Amino acid sequence: MERKIISKRIGSILDDLSRLNNALYAMDTTDIQRYPDNYEVLSMDAALRAESVACRLRHLIYASTGIRKAEYLTSAQSAHGIEITYEEGVLSVSLPSLLPKRRQRQNTEFLLDPLYFAMEQYARENTLPHYRDCVVCFTQVYDQSLPTRRVRDYDNLEEKQLLDVLATFVMTDDCGLLCDAYNTAVLGEKDCTRISIMEKARFPLWISEQENHLKTISDF
Numbered sequence: 001m002e003r004k005i006i007s008k009r010i011g012s013i014l015d016d017l018s019r020l021n022n023a024l025y026a027m028d029t030t031d032i033q034r035y036p037d038n039y040e041v042l043s044m045d046a047a048l049r050a051e052s053v054a055c056r057l058r059h060l061i062y063a064s065t066g067i068r069k070a071e072y073l074t075s076a077q078s079a080h081g082i083e084i085t086y087e088e089g090v091l092s093v094s095l096p097s098l099l100p101k102r103r104q105r106q107n108t109e110f111l112l113d114p115l116y117f118a119m120e121q122y123a124r125e126n127t128l129p130h131y132r133d134c135v136v137c138f139t140q141v142y143d144q145s146l147p148t149r150r151v152r153d154y155d156n157l158e159e160k161q162l163l164d165v166l167a168t169f170v171m172t173d174d175c176g177l178l179c180d181a182y183n184t185a186v187l188g189e190k191d192c193t194r195i196s197i198m199e200k201a202r203f204p205l206w207i208s209e210q211e212n213h214l215k216t217i218s219d220f
Contacts, residue, residue, distance in 0.1 A: 001064045009060050013053055020049040036149055047097075051110035058113075073117040080111070082118045089202045091129055091170060093119075095193040098140055099159060112165055119169045132172040135203045136163060137182045139194040139210075144187035151185050162195065170197060184210070 023046035032039040058076075061067050083094040095111065122128070138159055142151060159181065167174040180200065198206055 006060070006064050009056070013056055013060075016049055016053050016056075020046060020053065023049060032147065036147060040150070055110050070117065073114055074121070076114045076117075080114045082114060084118060084122045086126065086129060089129070089198055090206060091197045093166065093195040093197075095162075095195070097193065098142070098191050099138070099162070099193055112161060115162070116165050116168075119165065123169060128170050129197075130172070131170055131179075131197060131199060133178055133200050134171060134197055135180045135182055135200050135206075136166070136174075137184070137196040137198075137203075137206065139196070140183070140185045141188040141190070141192045141194060142185060143191050144189070148187075166195065166197065186210075 023042055027039065027042045027046060030039045030042060058069075058072060061072060062069055081094070081096045083092075085092045093115075095115070097111070140151075142148070163174050163179075163181075167179075172178055182203070196206065
């Protein structure tokens with residue numbers, strides 16, 4: 001790639017970083033107790049700008065260096081903190097953030113690419129289960145130090161693209177006839193999303209296990 005093109009792309013990214021800095025400053029000076037809606041809009045704008053910058057930097061690396069996509073995503077997976085485990089018939093995937101709202105347009109490549117690579121890498125090192133008749137449980141974990149008004153309606157959350165990635169590796173199909181979805185919200189130390197996949201017969205026991213050690217929003 002020509003140096004002039006690289007410099008132009010870097011300049012555009014720097015412009016976005018400046019806008020991100022302004023959004024973060026606005027977040028820092030907004031009273032979250034008095035203006036929670038304003039704070040939510042500002043925080044989402046900042047997060048989406050940060051994701052866009054990260055994706056553009058990824059593509060710049062791929063195009064201007066000898067670093068391959070797979071090599072980079074190995075590090076990105078670790079930076080994201082994506083964790084995958086399989087125990088007692090349940091495949092669990094932990095993601096570092098809450099799910100975005102459906103109506104918001106964002107570059108899902110930021111999370112989906114590392115997730116796909118993490119699943120691919122896990123499959124090379126472990127035997128993945130294959131579910132035909134399953135339940136997928138989305139657990140939204142909200143930072144307990146922040147106001148509970150942040151909790152969003154489940155209908156507003158974007159789950160389909162994540163489900164498509166996971167279905168590629170462990171499901172016969174993610175259609176409604178073979179796959180049920182369950183949503184819950186709990187309080188924890190930090191925001192994150194946990195996705196648990198299991199056969200439908202395993203679901204009642206899973207629910208019981210969660211009730212024994214998780215604090216739900218309704219407990220407050």
